Amino acid sequence: MDKQYKRLRGMPDLLPVDMPAWHAVEQAVRDAMSSYGYTEMRTPLLERTSLFERSIGESTDIVEKEMYTFPDRKGERMTLRPENTASFVRAMIENGLLQPGASARVWYLGPMFRYERPQLGRQRQFHQAGAEVYGIAGPVIECELMLLCARLWRELGVGDALTLQINTLGTTEDRDRWRESLVAHFTEHEALLDDDSRRRLSKNPLRILDSKNPDLESVISAAPSLDQFLADDSREHFQTLRELLEAAGVAYTVNPRLVRGLDYYSHTVFEWTTDRLGAQSAVCSGGRYDGLLTEIGARNTPGVGWAMGLERMVALMDVLGVKPPVAAPDAFLIASDEVPASAALALAEHLRQAMPGLSLQHNTVAGSMKSQFRKADKSGASVAVVVGATEIAASEVTLKPMRGDGEQQRIALAQVPEVLGTMLQVER
Ligand code: ATP
Ligand code: MG
Numbered sequence: 062m063d064k065q066y067k068r069l070r071g072m073p074d075l076l077p078v079d080m081p082a083w084h085a086v087e088q089a090v091r092d093a094m095s096s097y098g099y100t101e102m103r104t105p106l107l108e109r110t111s112l113f114e115r116s117i118g119e120s121t122d123i124v125e126k127e128m129y130t131f132p133d134r135k136g137e138r139m140t141l142r143p144e145n146t147a148s149f150v151r152a153m154i155e156n157g158l159l160q161p162g163a164s165a166r167v168w169y170l171g172p173m174f175r176y177e178r179p180q181l182g183r184q185r186q187f188h189q190a191g192a193e194v195y196g197i198a199g200p201v202i203e204c205e206l207m208l209l210c211a212r213l214w215r216e217l218g219v220g221d222a223l224t225l226q227i228n229t230l231g232t233t234e235d236r237d238r239w240r241e242s243l244v245a246h247f248t249e250h251e252a253l254l255d256d257d258s259r260r261r262l263s264k265n266p267l268r269i270l271d272s273k274n275p276d277l278e279s280v281i282s283a284a285p286s287l288d289q290f291l292a293d294d295s296r297e298h299f300q301t302l303r304e305l306l307e308a309a310g311v312a313y314t315v316n317p318r319l320v321r322g323l324d325y326y327s328h329t330v331f332e333w334t335t336d337r338l339g340a341q342s343a344v345c346s347g348g349r350y351d352g353l354l355t356e357i358g359a360r361n362t363p364g365v366g367w368a369m370g371l372e373r374m375v376a377l378m379d380v381l382g383v384k385p386p387v388a389a390p391d392a393f394l395i396a397s398d399e400v401p402a403s404a405a406l407a408l409a410e411h412l413r414q415a416m417p418g419l420s421l422q423h424n425t426v427a428g429s430m431k432s433q434f435r436k437a438d439k440s441g442a443s444v445a446v447v448v449g450a451t452e453i454a455a456s457e458v459t460l461k462p463m464r465g466d467g468e469q470q471r472i473a474l475a476q477v478p479e480v481l482g483t484m485l486q487v488e489r
Contacts, residue, residue, distance in 0.1 A: 071177065071185030082375045085385035086217065090170055090190045093213040097205065099166040099192055104148040106172065110138040116147035116325060116353055120265040127175040141174035146325075146350065146366060149193050150357050159359045164196030170371075182341030182373040191347075193366035195354070200302035203329045203349065203365055204309060210333060210345055210367065211311055217374065218383040219335075223344060225311065227331045228319035229299040231291045233352065236327075238290040240266055246284050253280045270320045286317045298328055321346060325353035331367070337380045338373060345369035389441025390422040391485050393463075395433040399450035408448060408458070408474075416478050421446070438463060444484050446477075460484060 068074060075083060094101070110130050117123050129141040142148055149167065153159045170190040177183055192209060194202050207225065214220040230236060243266045247254060254262065258269045258277060270281055291299075306313050313331075321330045330348035338344075347367025354362040378385070392412075396405035402425075409423040422440055424433055430447075437445045447459040452471070460481055461469040467487070472480055 069185070071179035073184060073186075079375075081385040081387045082378055083371070084388070085378075086190075086371055086374050087170060089213055089216045090168070093209055093216065094168040094192065096212070097166070097192075097209050099168045099209075102149065102152065102167045102169060103171065104142075104145065104152050104169070106142055106174075107139050108142055108148055108151070110140040112147050112151055112357075113140050113143060116150065116357060117144070118265070118325065120261055120268055122271075123175065127177055129174045129176060143175045144173055144368060145169050145171070145189060145191055146193060146353070146364075146368070147357075149366075150195075150354055150359070150364065153195055154354075154357060154359045159195055159354070159362050162196070164194070166192070166194050168192045180341070182338050182370070182376050184372055188371035189368045190371060191366055191368035193364065195364050196362055197365070198351070198363040200298055200305055200329065203302055203331075204305040204311075206347065206365060206367055207306065207311055207313075207331065208309055210369070213369075214333070217378060219374070219377050219381060222335045222337050222377060222381055223333045224335075225306075225313040225331060225333055226316040226319055227302070227306075227313050227329065228316050229287070229291065229295060229328055230320065230326050230330055230348075231287055231295040232327055235287065235290050235292055235295055236267065239285070239287045242285045242290070243267065243269075247280070250280045250283075253277070267320055270318060281318070288317060295328065302329055321348055325350040325356070327351050329365070333369075335377055338376055341373055341376075343370075344373045344377060387441065388420075389443075390420040391442060392419065392421045392444045392446050392481065393437035393440050393442035394421060394423040394446045395430065395437060395448070396424070397430060397447075397449040398427050400448055400453055404453055405448065408446075408453075411474070412446070412477060412481075416482065419481075444481060446481070 110128070113128060114124055123143045128143050130138060133139055149169065153165065158165055168191060171188065172186050173189050174186055176185055179185060192206060194206065211220070214223050244262065247258070247262050247266055247269060251259065251262070254269070255274050255277065258272055261268045270284065272281065319330055319332055326348040328349040331346070332343050333345040334342040335344055336342065345367055349363070349365040351363045354364050394405065394409050405423065409421055412421055413419060422442065424436060434445065443462065443464055445461040445463055447461055452458055456474045457471055458474060458477060459469055459471045462484060467484065470480065
């Protein structure tokens with residue numbers, strides 16, 4: 062194939078063979094969200110660039126170097142969403158869903174876009190599932206959001222491979238006091254910083270703590286921590302969260318260096334990490350972002366949520382050997398060469414109509430019975446539905462179990478739902 066037609070770097074195809082794991086994750090997300098009373102919401106992939114610049118923060122990795130931004134045909138600057146929280150907040154406000162005193166629990170699942178160096182668990186088009194809650198302050202909802210994650214991990218069979226880290230970023234006022242002492246610290250050691258961090262020193266020194274450059278590890282770990290600048294309320298908020306998590310049996314560690322890559326967090330931030338995926342250790346990250354809503358236009362509405370990376374979850378399941386069931390058709394229709402194609406198509410339609418939920422693959426290709434049975438076997442179907450000229454004339458079919466040692470049966474068409482239904486139940 063000519064190179065000009067090949068896929069873009071970091072934008073993988075998800076092939077049929079990949080789908081069992083993806084479907085397992087997507088279904089588990091849907092089920093978990095529904096069991097906590099969260100409802101789905103979908104926003105466009107494209108938004109005005111200014112929405113992300115304003116909400117994610119000018120001096121973040123995402124805004125500085127990862128966004129797919131371009132002028133549209135009228136010259137307006139737009140961006141493929143690098144995450145969904147900003148769009149969700151915009152949509153909630155724009156659609157009047159954040160009335161004073163109201164609260165909402167919503168979730169999403171879909172593709173996001175960041176211009177990054179592709180590697181295992183890091184793509185340019187990747188997928189996130191996330192939960193967001195609006196209008197509820199305090200640590201109880203934060204604990205619920207973490208319990209939701211823990212349930213999801215259990216359902217997916219990866220619970221033991223993920224650990225929860227939490228931290229508090231306090232309030233804006235707490236951070237202002239902390240920022241001063243951080244600037245003093247990093248200014249004193251400016252020679253040890255890299256270019257990114259030196260630039261952030263004046264713009265947003267907290268970001269330096271989020272640096273992934275290993276050379277900065279020692280100067281970062283010597284930096285003052287927020288703890289000593291926390292107001293009593295902030296301290297109590299965090300302490301209550303810790304007690305709730307302990308009472309709920311959710312294990313966690315406090316990581317004072319956890320600051321998260323986005324500007325809009327306050328109070329609680331958290332991350333679920335694994336040591337099974339190399340450098341891409343964060344599978345799910347979240348936190349409270351009360352300030353973001355004010356920024357975009359909803360005054361005094363708290364917000365809190367998390368996002369998980371589906372590529373990393375799928376990779377983790379793979380590393381752990383979690384094997385989701387492979388979807389195969391229930392039945393595979395084989396017609397002999399004497400059966401007119403129109404009659405075979407009509408039979409297939411009839412069976413699908415008569416048996417809701419039945420997955421029936423029709424061979425549609427002529428061939429010897431032997432080669433058709435080979436295909437039926439390859440399809441993974443449990444039962445072959447076989448018709449020849451005599452069956453069609455008598456309104457009958459032959460059902461042949463493809464697995465196990467059941468006998469084949471020739472039965473009237475009207476009996477198929479019952480007999481095939483029983484065969485499939487036994488098979489399952
Ligand atoms: P990282 O530190 O690994 O770059 P991040 O802090 O940028 O992650 P968030 O913006 O918090 O990540 O996104 C939440 C989750 O989305 C991450 O924990 C990760 O699982 C996933 N994720 C983020 N970027 C990518 C990507 N480029 N490819 C695949 N998954 C990603
Ligand atoms: Mg990142």
